[in-house]
Amino acid sequence: MAREFSRTNRFSEVIMRELALMLQREISDPRVGMVTVSHVDVTSDLKYAKVYVTRFNGFEDEQDIKECLAGLNSASGYLRRGLAGRVKLRNMPELQFFYDKTLEHGFHMDDLIAKANADIRRDDED
Structure with a gap:
């Protein structure tokens, strides 16, 4: 039976928390901006993470992502x-x-749902 929290999962959480603090307080590179860590995957041998x-204010285009x-x-x-x-x-x-696109994808899905609900309300009114 596998343990609920493996060593790599615990270590991923610690790295995520500490990196988020370091990125907020210690990195002053203008290319990076307001970045937060959304997830960390650590290999089982703990050699790679x-x-x-993702960035709070989003990205203008792919070039911004590459620069960040x-x-x-x-x-x-x-x-x-x-x-x-x-x-x-x-x-x-x-x-x-790596850039995490899940936040953008979530906003896009939210817009699609809002648009579909607006269409439904408009059809009900007619």
Whole structure:
């Protein structure tokens, strides 16, 4: 029987919490902006961590996403050292940053539902 919370899941939560704080307080790269960590996937051997980020004010286009990820990847060594000081682990995983599109997708689905409900109300009134 598998345990409910594995070591990798607990470690993912810790990395997510600490990275979110570090990104808010310590990263001043203008390419990054107001970024938050939405999810972290750590491999079972704890060597790699996929960090999924999203930005509060959204992105204008794909170029903004690429610039933000480039800024985060250039700061990954600094963030990794900062995590090593905060989290006691023999080997700190290599950080790989990815853009999380789930928030945008959720807003898009919300707009579609609102539009469908408006059409239904308009049909009922006629």
